[in-house]
Amino acid sequence: QVQLVESGGGLVQAGGSLGLSCAPSGRTFSNYDMGWFRQAPGKEREFVAAINWNGGRISYADSVKGRFTISRGNAKNTVNLQMNSLKPEDTAVYYCAAGTTFAATMTSYDYWGQGTQVTVSS
16 A cells, blocks of 8 residues: 655765655655654664755754755655765664654654664764
8 A cells, every 4th residue: 555665775885875755656755744764783763864844944953954855756755865974873764654643753653664674873
């Protein structure tokens, strides 16, 4: 049925950059708030960034402020995460999510992608 598909993960050296994309399929998510979360081995899934349906509200976790940028495509149906100045502690599986509220809590999101692995080496 409805799918959220992340892409763009990979292996990068510390200080490098990666761009993640989330492309919904099966329906439009242009009227949804969308967010990025990440989960490292042995740790709980944590909030990274969120953007509301029209792109007018954006929120970042303190750990990524100034380094990551969340954005939506012109059609508002896709969401991207540009990650610069990557650190080893950014290593995690990154998940795209869609929901009906603008929030940093995992329970506020109704749809999730399968995740994409980001590995940052020293």
